[in-house]
Amino acid sequence: MISTYLSYIFGVVAVIAAASTILQKNPVYSAASLIIVMISLAVNYLLLDAEFISAIQIIVYAGAVMVMFVFVIMFLNVGDVSKIKPNWSSGRIWGGFLTVVLFVQLFLAIQTIKNNVEAKDILSESLQGLDSTRMIGKVLFSDFLLPFELVSVVLIVGIVGAVVLGKSKD
Amino acid sequence: MILTNFHLLVGILLFSIGVLGFLIRRNLLVCFMSIELMLNSVNLIFVTYSNMLKSTIGLMYVFFIMAVAAAEVSIGLAIIILLFRQKGTVDMDSLNTLKG
Numbered sequence: 001m002i003s004t005y006l007s008y009i010f011g012v013v014a015v016i017a018a019a020s021t022i023l024q025k026n027p028v029y030s031a032a033s034l035i036i037v038m039i040s041l042a043v044n045y046l047l048l049d050a051e052f053i054s055a056i057q058i059i060v061y062a063g064a065v066m067v068m069f070v071f072v073i074m075f076l077n078v079g080d081v082s083k084i085k086p087n088w089s090s091g092r093i094w095g096g097f098l099t100v101v102l103f104v105q106l107f108l109a110i111q112t113i114k115n116n117v118e119a120k121d122i123l124s125e126s127l128q129g130l131d132s133t134r135m136i137g138k139v140l141f142s143d144f145l146l147p148f149e150l151v152s153v154v155l156i157v158g159i160v161g162a163v164v165l166g167k168s169k170d
Numbered sequence: 171m172i173l174t175n176f177h178l179l180v181g182i183l184l185f186s187i188g189v190l191g192f193l194i195r196r197n198l199l200v201c202f203m204s205i206e207l208m209l210n211s212v213n214l215i216f217v218t219y220s221n222m223l224k225s226t227i228g229l230m231y232v233f234f235i236m237a238v239a240a241a242e243v244s245i246g247l248a249i250i251i252l253l254f255r256q257k258g259t260v261d262m263d264s265l266n267t268l269k270g
Contacts, residue, residue: 004173007177011180014180015180015184015187018188019187021187021200021204022188022191027199030200034207037184037207044177044180045214045217048177048218048221049221050217050220050221050229052229053213053217056233057236060239061236065239065240069202069243072199072250076199078197078254078259078260091193096190098193099189099190103186106186110178135226136229136230136233139226139230140230151234151237158240158244159244161244162247165245165248165252
């Protein structure tokens with residue numbers, strides 16, 4: 001029962017912190033709000049029986065990605081960049097309108113999918129009764145072996161690309 | 171079932187907030203954070219359905235999305251640093267070279 005209350009609390013916290021992320025003037029505050037969103041989502045993953053995903057959410061997102069964001073914000077020293085007055089308030093109104101339309105569409109889509117999907121057990125026999133971390137390990141190194149290796153190539157490309165882009169021209 | 175509905179609602183709310191932030195903010199870094207927010211909301215929906223259907227496939231996709239997002243952030247922030255060196259600002263309205 002307490003896990004249900006925790007889910008509700010951290011879900012609401014995630015939404016409020018997400019709103020704070022896009023409304024803060026200072027990018028450092030936005031980054032701090034985004035860290036709160038990611039930690040709340042990690043708690044929700046833990047309550048949804050996905051312990052491994054919760055751990056790498058904390059390590060990769062709240063750790064590595066957000067540290068890089070904060071590092072770049074402080075490196076560039078942008079602070080409050082809104083010195084120019086906004087000259088496209090009509091664009092903002094259209095953006096808000098389109099977002100509401102998108103939200104309604106997503107809501108209807110989720111209602112439709114929820115009515116059509118029946119919960120059935122599609123696990124194979126060998127994975128019955130395992131916790132989610134063991135299941136991820138078994139599936140990752142059997143059925144998803146090729147995508148797993150390709151992801152390592154993607155990460156290598158990311159590293160090399162960042163170094164090539166970041167080096168000085170001489 | 172009510173809890174599943176709540177998680178899906180949180181997921182689409184976070185996605186909509188991310189889209190809104192990308193559309194109304196002009197700071198390039200905050201727009202980039204909005205993209206991260208959208209990726210996270212998709213992850214939440216994947217994990218919710220994976221828990222509901224008792225399947226591991228959704229968790230695998232979350233794993234791959236996280237790896238791709240990490241690579242995307244490293245490249246994107248390097249590009250933002252290059253833009254800041256050239257233009258001296260990260261305001262999206264100043265990046266109008268292609269418009270002439």
